[in-house]
Amino acid sequence: xxxxxxxxxxxxxxxxxxxxxGAGHDVVVVDDFSNSRPAVVGRLEELGGRPVPLLAFDVNDxxxxxxxxxxxxxxxxxxxxxxxxxxESVAKPLEYYRNNVGATMSVLEAMLRTEVAHxxxxxxxxxxxxxxPVPMTEDLPTSATNPYGWTKVFSEQLLRDxxxxxxxxxxxxxxxxxPVGAHPSGRIGEDPADVPNNLMPxxxxxxxxRRERLAVFGDDYDTVDGxxxxxxxxxxxxxxxxxxxxxxxxEHDRALSVWNLGTGHGTSVLELVHAFEEASGRPVPYDVVxxxxxxxxxxxxxxxxxxxxxxxxxxxxxxxxxxxxxRWQQANPEGYPxx
Ligand code: UDP
Numbered sequence: 091x092x093x094x095x096x097x098x099x100x101x102x103x104x105x106x107x108x109x110x111x112g113a114g115h116d117v118v119v120v121d122d123f124s125n126s127r128p129a130v131v132g133r134l135e136e137l138g139g140r141p142v143p144l145l146a147f148d149v150n151d152x153x154x155x156x157x158x159x160x161x162x163x164x165x166x167x168x169x170x171x172x173x174x175x176x177x178e179s180v181a182k183p184l185e186y187y188r189n190n191v192g193a194t195m196s197v198l199e200a201m202l203r204t205e206v207a208h209x210x211x212x213x214x215x216x217x218x219x220x221x222x223p224v225p226m227t228e229d230l231p232t233s234a235t236n237p238y239g240w241t242k243v244f245s246e247q248l249l250r251d252x253x254x255x256x257x258x259x260x261x262x263x264x265x266x267x268x269p270v271g272a273h274p275s276g277r278i279g280e281d282p283a284d285v286p287n288n289l290m291p292x293x294x295x296x297x298x299x300r301r302e303r304l305a306v307f308g309d310d311y312d313t314v315d316g317x318x319x320x321x322x323x324x325x326x327x328x329x330x331x332x333x334x335x336x337x338x339x340x341e342h343d344r345a346l347s348v349w350n351l352g353t354g355h356g357t358s359v360l361e362l363v364h365a366f367e368e369a370s371g372r373p374v375p376y377d378v379v380x381x382x383x384x385x386x387x388x389x390x391x392x393x394x395x396x397x398x399x400x401x402x403x404x405x406x407x408x409x410x411x412x413x414x415x416x417r418w419q420q421a422n423p424e425g426y427p428x429x
Contacts, residue, residue: 092116092163093336096149096197097170098142099126101280102212102269104134105329106168108278111138113333118162119144120155121171125283127426133277149193156200166208166340168332169197172241175287176384179238190241191248198252201259210262210335211249214242215321215352215389217265224356225392228265228348235384253345260339267321267352267391269328271411272418279418280325281425290322290411293363294419297372304374306359308381313388317359321352321390324406324414334402352391353404362408369412370420 093110097103098119104126110117111134119131119142134142143162147154149171158164172190173179179186194211201209218226219233234240246263253259270290272279285301286292295301309316331351339347357365363374397403 091336091340092118092165094118094120094159094162094164094167095170096120096167096193097126097172097212099123099128099130099144100170102266102325102328103170104130104278105273105325106170106332107134107142108138108273109329109333111140111142117142118158118164120147120149120158122146122148125173127281127428129426129429130278137273137275137277150189150196152196152199155196156203159200159204159206164204164206166210166336167197167201167206168210168212168336169194170212172212174238176236176238177287179241180236183237186237186241187244190238191244194245194248198248202256207258208260208336208339209249210264210332210339211245213246213263213265214239215265215267215350215391217243217246218389220384220386224388224390225354226350226389227392228350228395250346257345259345261346262335262339263346263348264331264335265348265350266328267323267350267389269325270322271324271326271406271414273326274414274417276414276417276421279415279422281422289320289359289362290415293366293374294415296374297366297370297416298419298423300423302375304363304376305379306376307379307385309378311387313358315358315360318385319356319358319388319390321355322357322362322408322411323351323353323404324411327404327406331396331400331402334396334400338400347399349396349400350391350393351396351404352393354391354393356388356390357408362412365408366412366416369409370416
């Protein structure tokens with residue numbers, strides 16, 4: 091299959107591109123490098139053993155996207171390209187709605203123009219909102235607590251409405267829990283442009299000496315040790331989930347599918363800190379500070395639907411997530427080179 095991957099130079103996108111190549115698919119990447127580095131492309135070519143065509147433009151350019159899809163003979167789209175910093179979305183809501191919801195509209199419109207039916211969309215467990223019970227199932231109502239989360243809820247709704255109007259579409263909404271880890275080669279991984287917002291890259295930067303101490307956001311939640319509990323999933327398992335979803339929507343006649351991609355297991359902040367210390371052999375000093383606004387105590391998936399329908403489940407352990415993150419962090423302490 092010839093697959094267009096938007097945001098294919100980003101963290102989850104790059105790991106998925108590599109697995110698509112490994113499965114024998116042809117890939118065309120569209121990425122404007124607004125939150126990624128061109129250096130990732132050379133690494134993908136090195137690991138994938140073949141050229142990775144990359145077009146550097148913003149997917150909000152619908153005419154160019156549609157032209158690319160027809161020129162390249164694209165048969166399916168995996169749409170990752172989006173802004174993802176929760177705090178920034180609170181400060182810049184218009185930018186987030188325009189960029190993220192706009193990009194989903196642009197991808198959809200380009201697909202309708204060129205009659206491409208298959209889309210895998212990068213959604214998030216954040217759409218379950220603040221009051222969702224754990225484990226989270228796909229049929230829970232959707233909600234959000236910040237503009238970033240709403241851009242995922244609105245994009246999902248847009249896609250849902252489009253599948254009603256155009257029932258020949260084949261759309262998969264993948265709701266990720268907490269992606270962490272890196273390719274086992276240590277050549278590609280997560281490279282936050284600024285101070286990491288997320289826990290795992292922050293821990294990794296403390297362990298490597300790039301930051302002094304981790305701030306643990308609250309230890310008075312109703313959880314195993316009082317710290318927040320999340321469903322961390324290895325990015326390689328997550329990428330495999332995209333391939334499974336893409337293959338499934340090719341073979342089945344259902345216009346809209348929704349799958350959680352998580353492990354079904356929760357890990358607390360302190361459990362992750364200790365697992366990382368174990369994997370790296372380095373201390374991760376921390377201070378407990380106030381809760382972060384908008385955080386929930388616990389979030390983990392019920393991954394049953396993906397297991398039953400896709401035959402996919404996450405297999406990598408928290409120890410592997412830490413080992414692979416550490417290998418990437420040690421080999422690339424400052425992330426990708428700037429060139
Ligand atoms: N967290 C923390 N310190 C940090 C970043 C995150 O204690 O510097 C906690 C956060 O409160 C949550 C967990 O780690 O309980 C995961 O946070 P992350 O931002 O990675 O994911 P999300 O909150 O989006 O699930």
